[in-house]
Amino acid sequence: MITRRSALALALAAMATPAAAHHDHRIEVVDPWARAALAGRTAAAYMTLVNPTDTPDRLVSAASAVAQTVELHAHIHEGGVMRMRPVAAIEVHPGEPAVLQPGGLHVMLIGLTRDLKRGETIRLTLTFEKAGQVEVEVPVLAAGARGPEGHGGHGRHTH
Numbered sequence: 001m002i003t004r005r006s007a008l009a010l011a012l013a014a015m016a017t018p019a020a021a022h023h024d025h026r027i028e029v030v031d032p033w034a035r036a037a038l039a040g041r042t043a044a045a046y047m048t049l050v051n052p053t054d055t056p057d058r059l060v061s062a063a064s065a066v067a068q069t070v071e072l073h074a075h076i077h078e079g080g081v082m083r084m085r086p087v088a089a090i091e092v093h094p095g096e097p098a099v100l101q102p103g104g105l106h107v108m109l110i111g112l113t114r115d116l117k118r119g120e121t122i123r124l125t126l127t128f129e130k131a132g133q134v135e136v137e138v139p140v141l142a143a144g145a146r147g148p149e150g151h152g153g154h155g156r157h158t159h
């Protein structure tokens with residue numbers, strides 16, 4: 001009985017260990033943000049994904065309690081029109097940050113289960129092929145925001 005209980009404790013301890021246990025694979029999420037939107041509508045989340053390891057990784061899915069469906073999207077030009085299209089994954093190569101921004105790659109939140117209000121923070125779970133699950137706290141900016149405050153609009157410092 002004691003042995004079985006210790007084994008369970010060990011298993012629980014292992015589960016509590018963050019993604020760092022995955023052979024040092026990890027992804028850093030820089031400047032995440034989303035735009036305010038109403039329940040039932042769609043919203044997008046943007047961020048920069050940095051791979052500090054020497055092994056390529058890819059974002060394969062995302063989930064959030066604030067949306068019925070979460071998809072990875074890209075914008076493509078099609079006959080002079082910008083369209084959104086789901087993509088299977090977003091590659092994150094070492095030394096080449098993946099920039100998710102308006103008009104480009106983004107995490108699409110479809111069917112919001114509640115209003116996303118300016119000033120609040122929503123939680124997003126990103127799943128990477130190698131780094132595993134990464135929890136991200138995403139600040140909600142104004143409906144017309146172009147990027148995180150204090151930055152040049154695309155995650156770059158203006159100074």
Ligand SMILES: [Cu+2]
Nearest residue numbers: 073084106108
């Ligand atoms: Cu989209």
